[in-house]
Amino acid sequence: MRYEAPTTTKEAVSLIAKAKGKSFVLAGGTDLLVKLKSGAVEPDLIVDIKRIEATQSIKKTANGFRIGAAVPGVAMGKSSALKKSWPGVVEAANLIGSDQIQGRCTIVGNLCNASPAADSVPALVAAGAKAVVVGPKGRRTVAVEKIPTGPGKTSLAKGEIIEAITLPKRPAKTGDAYLRFIPRSEMDIAVVSAGVCLTLNGKGKVTKARVVLGAVAPTVVVVPEAAAAIIGTSLDDEALAAMAHACEKACKPIDDMRGTIEFRTDVAGVLARRAAGIAYQRAGGK
Amino acid sequence: MSGVHVSTTVNGDDAEFVCHPGESLLDVLRDRLGLTGAKEGCGTGDCGACSVTLDGQLVCSCLVLGAEAEGRKITTVEGLADGDKLHPLQQQFIDKAALQCGICTPGFLVAAKALLDENPSPTEEEIRFALAGNLCRCTGYDKIVRAVDAAAKDVKKQKARVKAKRK
Ligand SMILES: Cc1cc2nc3c(=O)[nH]c(=O)nc-3n(C[C@H](O)[C@H](O)[C@H](O)COP(=O)(O)OP(=O)(O)OC[C@H]3O[C@@H](n4cnc5c(N)ncnc54)[C@H](O)[C@@H]3O)c2cc1C
Ligand code: FES
Ligand code: FES
Numbered sequence: 531m532r533y534e535a536p537t538t539t540k541e542a543v544s545l546i547a548k549a550k551g552k553s554f555v556l557a558g559g560t561d562l563l564v565k566l567k568s569g570a571v572e573p574d575l576i577v578d579i580k581r582i583e584a585t586q587s588i589k590k591t592a593n594g595f596r597i598g599a600a601v602p603g604v605a606m607g608k609s610s611a612l613k614k615s616w617p618g619v620v621e622a623a624n625l626i627g628s629d630q631i632q633g634r635c636t637i638v639g640n641l642c643n644a645s646p647a648a649d650s651v652p653a654l655v656a657a658g659a660k661a662v663v664v665g666p667k668g669r670r671t672v673a674v675e676k677i678p679t680g681p682g683k684t685s686l687a688k689g690e691i692i693e694a695i696t697l698p699k700r701p702a703k704t705g706d707a708y709l710r711f712i713p714r715s716e717m718d719i720a721v722v723s724a725g726v727c728l729t730l731n732g733k734g735k736v737t738k739a740r741v742v743l744g745a746v747a748p749t750v751v752v753v754p755e756a757a758a759a760i761i762g763t764s765l766d767d768e769a770l771a772a773m774a775h776a777c778e779k780a781c782k783p784i785d786d787m788r789g790t791i792e793f794r795t796d797v798a799g800v801l802a803r804r805a806a807g808i809a810y811q812r813a814g815g816k
Numbered sequence: 817m818s819g820v821h822v823s824t825t826v827n828g829d830d831a832e833f834v835c836h837p838g839e840s841l842l843d844v845l846r847d848r849l850g851l852t853g854a855k856e857g858c859g860t861g862d863c864g865a866c867s868v869t870l871d872g873q874l875v876c877s878c879l880v881l882g883a884e885a886e887g888r889k890i891t892t893v894e895g896l897a898d899g900d901k902l903h904p905l906q907q908q909f910i911d912k913a914a915l916q917c918g919i920c921t922p923g924f925l926v927a928a929k930a931l932l933d934e935n936p937s938p939t940e941e942e943i944r945f946a947l948a949g950n951l952c953r954c955t956g957y958d959k960i961v962r963a964v965d966a967a968a969k970d971v972k973k974q975k976a977r978v979k980a981k982r983k
Contacts, residue, residue, distance in 0.1 A: 633870070
């Protein structure tokens with residue numbers, strides 16, 4: 531096994547593209563190094579991206595925000611501009627693990643590890659985040675929900691790495707929120723989760739909505755029917771009930787020791803309702 | 817397997833070592849540098865017994881590669897005391913009997929130090945959340961939380977004394 535810590539994205543891409551055998555990008559290592567230790571992965575090459583300048587900072591841009599792929603959760607929590615614009619995204623990222631894990635874990639690692647229960651992913655998808663992918667054939671920008679294709683699987687081609695995540699400028703009267711259910715108050719994996727982003731008009735009616743569920747299917751699930759159920763409403767009980775019902779219908783969860791199919795399906799609707807309520811308030815609704 | 821040559825700083829001193837590319841910082845600290853304060857409880861980021869700071873950031877050293885330490889600054893529990901004088905956290909852990917077997921203690925001390933550096937007056941809830949990544953199987957958390965709370969007050973008094981002396 532080889533360890534490399536290049537200083538440019540180009541170098542990182544070419545190291546992986548040229549490497550024989552299995553190569554892995556190392557961001558915070560809180561998934562990769564656990565797998566390395568257990569023997570679940572046997573890399574021939576590890577490319578640490580934390581010395582690449584383009585991955586290291588959170589930047590406010592003309593179009594919104596650019597979060598470098600090596601930025602740890604703790605740094606997102608310290609960015610007041612990011613927190614003000616996208617509180618749901620930051621809260622979701624900050625739910626990952628303990629303070630020790632926060633010092634290392636990245637949202638890109640969370641996305642590329644492709645766990646159905648990844649906490650930051652539903653919030654990123656709800657907020658309309660995009661991944662900046664760099665590969666041997668150049669750069670492309672792709673919606674975050676297009677990256678995970680199943681548990682542990684992504685759509686990234688060999689040699690492709692994500693350099694950053696971008697978030698749009700928050701539109702006026704827009705709010706986002708993320709909630710997860712875990713049996714403890716800290717340090718656990720989401721049994722079900724929901725991310726919601728809403729935009730309101732001057733009268734407090736929802737004009738745009740994104741409702742996204744986590745841990746209820748092999749990948750994150752965008753539920754347009756749930757969004758449609760609340761668009762044009764002020765989140766009255768009837769609209770919320772219709773939204774929760776649409777969420778339940780979109781669930782294809784597994785049955786395991788952490789939650790039954792029935793429980794996960796029911797709680798998905800409950801969490802979406804509560805997250806929508808928080809997002810509505812953050813958007814300035816009353 | 818080729819070794820990686822690493823130059824780093826541990827508790828303020830220059831340190832150099834050669835390690836395997838997949839070797840954890842925890843193994844390097846314990847087996848190559850002889851700093852056995854950090855412990856391996858789980859090796860998977862769950863227990864916090866291996867806590868150290870890397871460029872001031874609290875991390876689990878079992879989930880850091882030794883090779884990543886190049887040019888960085890590492891602090892371990894061995895760097896907490898000032899010569900023979902224990903850090904207030906260490907003194908309060910003794911005074912308040914906040915340890916039994918002691919396996920978890922170095923991790924709690926390093927994590928609590930990181931908390932107090934960021935937040936000199938944490939509430940009980942803040943202490944509990946900040947230490948959620950550290951597990952203890954024998955003492956129980958109450959004594960630990962009380963020791964950290966008392967140490968926070970000691971650190972503040974210490975700082976006030978130093979300030980008064982300077983005036
Ligand atoms: C104790 C503990 C608690 C945890 N708690 C939670 C939790 O509450 N919620 C949660 O969602 N997760 C949790 N996790 C899982 C993990 O911390 C997160 O998934 C984290 O976000 C992973 O980020 P990382 O930077 O450490 O990823 P890494 O381990 O560095 O990488 C993960 C995967 O993504 C790939 N990758 C990383 N960066 C890139 C890139 N730029 N381009 C292409 N591929 C890349 C890697 O090759 C690897 O396959 C926990 C883990 C531990 C050990
Ligand atoms: S040994 Fe590192 S967290 Fe348990
Ligand atoms: S004192 Fe034994 S594990 Fe904490």
